[in-house]
Every structure is written in C-alpha cells, then in structure tokens.
C-alpha cells in the first residue's frame with residue numbers, strides 16, 4: 001500500500017519506518033523536503049492511498065488546508081495528532097482534532113488511532129511487558145478495516161485493537177494525553193501503555209445499565 005506520512009518527527013519516522021519494514025511504499029511529507037523519500041507535504045498527501053497526520057495538533061489544520069480537500073478526497077487519513085497548548089493543556093478541549101479534520105474534509109475517511117502511547121511503542125508494541133491496547137475511532141468501517149490491517153503490520157494483534165466507534169470517540173483518545181503525561185511523570189518513562197481488562201466472566205453489565213459506583 002502507498003502511505004504518505006505528514007511530518008518527519010518522532011511519530012512520523014517511527015510509524016513510517018515500521019510500515020516500510022512491513023513492505024509498504026512510504027514517503028514522508030516535510031516543510032523542508034530533500035532527505036531520502038522525503039517530499040513536499042502536498043506530494044506526500046497525493047502519493048498516499050493512506051495519508052497519516054503526524055504533525056503537531058496545533059498546526060495540523062493549517063497544514064491539511066494547504067494540502068487541500070481534492071488531494072485527500074476518497075482516501076483514508078490516519079490521524080495520530082494531539083494539540084497541546086504551551087502550558088500542556090489540550091488545544092481542542094471538549095472536542096477533538098480528529099473530529100475537526102473529519103468535518104473539514106467530508107470526502108476523506110478519518111481514523112484516529114495510536115495517539116494514546118509514545119512513538120516507539122506505536123511501532124513496537126513488544127516494548128511493553130504485556131499485551132496492551134490500541135484504540136480506533138472513525139465513521140467509516142472500510143477505513144477502519146484498512147487501519148486495522150496497518151496496525152497489525154506494526155505488530156498489534158487484532159485482539160489488542162479496540163474500536164471505540166465513530167470519530168466523536170476520538171475525544172477520549174486525545175484527552176487521555178493528560179493522564180498519559182501524569183503516568184509518564186509517575187513512572188519516569190514514556191515507555192508504557194494501557195490495557196483494557198474485560199470483566200470477570202458473569203459479572204458484565206452493559207454500558208447503558210451500568211451505574212457509576
């Protein structure tokens with residue numbers, strides 16, 4: 001599959017190299033192209049059947065508007081971005097970057113994923129001691145199937161992939177960043193992940209009937 005990665009930082013490099021190693025054709029889109037397989041941002045977006053947003057969440061919308069809806073139409077856009085303010089708050093409180101991108105580009109199928117862990121773990125889930133969880137949010141089932149396959153190529157088994165539902169659920173993924181930073185501070189490392197542990201057999205209540213005790 002042809003993948004255009006927007007951003008050449010920690011995340012863009014990590015996931016791009018992971019997918020390249022899995023046999024995909026990867027180019028990176030940069031504001032300063034020239035390095036190997038690194039092209040202008042619009043060219044990377046045009047190249048990719050799947051386009052990946054790995055840019056700062058505070059800059060992503062301007063960058064994507066520069067690329068334009070036509071170059072992104074009919075494609076899957078895997079969004080990993082989170083917008084942080086200078087004081088490490090969220091730039092999209094009450095909503096999410098994933099939703100903003102989906103709203104601005106209705107012809108593009110946005111899937112939010114991977115943003116709840118550090119870049120090295122995105123590429124190599126084996127860096128944490130136990131099997132852990134990666135989330136997906138998006139309105140388009142076919143785009144989520146494509147994204148699931150790409151997650152598998154990075155080493156995330158199907159059983160580790162949790163589909164949260166529509167793109168509005170990207171809020172939870174992005175807002176988890178605040179807890180992520182707290183846990184990282186407590187552990188003294190970013191190399192950890194969370195795992196969703198299902199209920200003990202026979203004790204399950206549905207989300208709609210469960211009460212918060």
Ligand SMILES: NC(=O)c1ccc[n+]([C@@H]2O[C@H](COP(=O)([O-])OP(=O)(O)OC[C@H]3O[C@@H](n4cnc5c(N)ncnc54)[C@H](OP(=O)(O)O)[C@@H]3O)[C@@H](O)[C@H]2O)c1
Pocket residue numbers: 006007008009010011012029030031032053054055056057059063080081082083084114115116117118119120
């Ligand atoms: N680092 C993590 O572990 C992690 C974890 C979860 C989520 N995220 C999110 O993933 C995204 C990428 O994170 P990252 O750690 O890879 O960031 P990074 O190292 O700062 O890289 C971001 C890249 O985006 C490109 N970019 C485009 N417009 C930009 C602008 N106005 N200012 C700065 N860079 C711009 C730059 O590539 P060019 O200079 O080549 O254009 C830059 O290398 C962010 O939204 C971040 O919040 C990161």
